[in-house]
Amino acid sequence: MLVFLGAAPHELDSYPRVYEQHYGGMGADARGRLAEYFAEPNRRLYELLGRDFGWQAPG
Structure with missing residues (x-):
């Protein structure tokens, strides 16, 4: 980001x-509900980016 902005290098403390x-x-029930709720938005995001992040996979 600093190179992009043309700023001097900086080290953070x-x-x-x-x-x-x-x-x-996370409980299986909660994970299942969230996976179902976000399935369509995630599918559209994966399609837009051309990459599947695997967020629907059990964790």
Whole structure:
């Protein structure tokens, strides 16, 4: 991005994670509902981009 903008290279500082949380996996029922809900928009996106991201695959 910096090259594209013609800006000088810049190194970011290291930022520790604050309030980091760990969550359990998504339930099969919720994943199924989301996959069904987003199936058509995802299909259209895959078609537009010419690439399937596999978001419908179980995780």
